[in-house]
Amino acid sequence: MSFHLKSEKPITKAHDMDISDFESLKVSTLEKASRISAMMDRISISPQAVSSKNDSKLENIENEQNSCNIKTPQKTNNNSKQNTISTSNGIHFSINKILLESEKQRKEEVRKKIQCRIIHMEENGRVIQEQMANSRSLMARERERRTEEKLANILAEVERIAEQEEIKRRHEQQLQAQRAQEQKEKLEREVEEYRKRMKEKEELTKIVMVHRGQFTTKYCDIVTLSKNCKDKHAFDVILMANSARIKELIQQIEALDEKIKSGELIPSDVNVIESLVHHIDDILTIFRTEIEKIDAQYEAELARKAQAANEVQSVVESENIAVGDTVPSQHLGKNKAEENNENKDQNSSVITNQEVAVTTINEPVTSVSVPKSEEITADSKYKEGIEQHLRDKYDRLHNLLIGKSSPNVMQHPQGVIFCKDHLAKKIVSQGETLVSSKPEMAFPVAMIVVALWNEHPDFGELFLAHLHEACPFTIPIFLSQQEGQSNEDYYKSLGCKYSEDGTVEKQDKFLKRMSGLMRLYASITITAQRRGIAKVHPYGLQHAWRWLAAVLNTEPRTDMCDLCATLILDMLEVAGNVLWIAYPTQFHKLLMLLSEQYYPRMRNITNGGGGPLMRLEGFLNNALTNGTIRPADGMLPPNFL
Structure with missing residues (x-):
């Protein structure tokens, strides 16, 4: 199919054509092609087909509307005529080429636009990234x-x-x-x-x-x-x-x-x-x-x-x-x-x-x-005097330790503990001197010790410490001489005293001092509380029992038999009556054990023994025969002070 386009204006050469005119031509051509394609159902594309009048009219109208004076080139063959458009000036255009060219141009324009858009988007992306970075920086x-x-x-x-x-x-x-x-x-x-x-x-x-x-x-x-x-x-x-x-x-x-x-x-x-x-x-x-x-x-x-x-x-x-x-x-x-x-x-x-x-x-x-x-x-007056004297002594000592007397020991940082320690030493020395000479005086001293011990427990601990130091047998402990230990150190550890010329005290004086300290120790365990005191005894009768039991569990020694017999006799004479009343069955068994087993071992290792062992034997025989031990001389009645 061929179209003959007529134009009122002369067609110029292609190279004389303005680019804008060419663009207009393309647009016009495309519009016409779209209109023609709508009518293709009534047109035969065969070589024998003849154009109808309407088609020629349409073609003429279209040619008239075309502002380009381009002559349609003549067709070389039937096929080319079908795909070409001829202008009134005899210029022929291939529709496919035009379409292809147009499509290329369109694609190029689209590509360029896309490229521009990509560039623009990249720039926008960079701007956005910068803005985002700035935003993140600002946000940070x-x-x-x-x-x-x-x-x-x-x-x-x-x-x-x-x-x-x-x-x-x-x-x-x-x-x-x-x-x-x-x-x-x-x-x-x-x-x-x-x-x-x-x-x-x-x-x-x-x-x-x-x-x-x-x-x-x-x-x-x-x-x-x-x-x-x-x-x-x-x-x-x-x-x-x-x-x-x-x-x-x-x-x-x-x-x-x-x-x-x-x-x-x-x-x-x-x-x-x-x-x-x-x-x-x-x-x-x-x-x-x-x-x-x-x-x-x-x-x-x-x-x-x-x-x-x-x-x-x-x-x-x-x-x-x-x-x-x-x-x-x-x-x-x-x-x-x-x-x-x-x-x-x-x-x-x-x-x-x-x-x-x-x-x-x-x-x-x-x-x-x-x-x-x-x-x-006279006896009752004497007892009243003793009680008043003891009460006065206790009140004075107690007031001293609580700062109610002059000088006030509370005013010195270590005044109280110093006085308690000094008082404990003095009372222990009373056991070495006064009690050893007058055994019945152990009970008034013990009464003061127990009364002060109730109110001042630390005084009691200090008293025990000094008593054990002066007489370790009150613990009881019977020390042996260690290898390399001098005689003087060993005797001092037993409680012996040395004179200024370096002479150790005699055996009888040593036994007398230890006896006084043991009697004071035993008197404390059986001395009753003062009148009106409901506290538990600070160092009661159980300690006398413990001492006897500990001694009987110690193997007798030849060098200690006289001392051991003396101290056992002191404990029994002072506390035996109270122990027998408190533990009637067990104490009788203890006396039997002492008489039948422990005393014979002591006698055997000393080949018969001396005065202390004989006195102990006589005491044990008398106690077991009579079934009792008489109260100690000078023992104070309950609630005396």
Whole structure:
């Protein structure tokens, strides 16, 4: 198929054509080709096909609309005519070529545009990357800034909290210091008030005790008057008349004694004791006056009887009456003898009869009708003196250790422990000197040790340390001489002492010192607590049992037999009675073991033994035969102090 395009304008040469015109031509050609392709269903592409009028009209119209004056080239063959377009100027265009060219141009343009777009996108990518990098950098800096700001805020908050805690801590410290100061001031006030009360109570007690002593003295004076009264029957009459009054005074004295023991004295008690002293003084005055009268009457009666006897004797002598007729004289002698016997009986019974009213200070009168009395004996006075002396010693030592005496040991950093250590040494030295000479004195010393040990446990530990150092056998331990150890070092380790000239003390003196220390040790284990103390004994009887058991588990040694026998005897003499009461079955077994097994081994290795072994043997035989051990001499009763 061929189209003949007509143009009103002449067609110029291809090389004379403007590029814009060519572009217009291509566009126009493409538009026409699209229109023609829509009508291809009515056109035959065969060589014999003839164009219809409509087609020619359309072609003419299209040629007229074409602004290019290009002649359509003539067709060389039928096939080429079908794919070419001829212009009115005879220029022929191949549709395929045009299409291909157009497609190439389009592709090129698309490629260029794509390339431009790629370049543009790469540039945009680089810009975006730069922007992203900048954004990331900004974000990193922002995060870092925020982190730093957050960290700064945290640090500021921590610092603020720390400041608040510090302020709170300082405030609490101030409050604690204030409370401590207030507590200290309160304690000081309480201590001062306590000291003041104790001082007042002490002064009050002293005043009461002075009057109490006056009362006792006057009471003893009444007892003395009763003993010295020559007419006991007359004295009994006076005693009966004042018995009720004396009984009432003694009851009031006993009530005051209870207050003194419990520390409940009040100022009004001074008036009470003064009144009691005044009353007992009145009674003493009455007794003294009445007894003087009784004695005067008794002397007058004796003088009268003596005068009558003299008169009878003179009559007898003047009349020279024979000896066998001197019945009146013999009768008179008999009457005098009977009178003397009667007076003797009265003297022997006067204390019993006067019991109606006169009693001891510590024993209340149970009945006026039953005559019974106990005078204050020298022994009871001695015991009261010992108790008062021990109480005074304990109070002074205890007050020293708690800083209530002068000098105040609390004012020195090591004052208390120094005093306790020094006191422990001194008491141990008492065992070496006083107790070794007077064994019965172990109990008063032990009483002080136990009383102080209750209140000051560290004092007890120091005392034990010094006691074990002075006498290691109280542990018990029997040391042997080590290889290379000198005799002096060995003897000192046993507790021996050396004189200034380097001479070791003699065996008898050594045994005496060790005996005193062992008796003090044993006395502590059996000494009862003070009155009113409910604490467990700081070093009780079980330690005496442990010591004996440990010694019996030690093999006897030849060089230690005398010492061992002496110490065992000391322990048994001091604590044996209490041990037998506390452990009746087991202690008897222990004595049997000691007598039948341990003592024979000691005797065998010493070839019969000396004085200490013999004394131990005699003690064991006596104890097992009688089934008991008598209490130690000087042992204090329970609740003595």
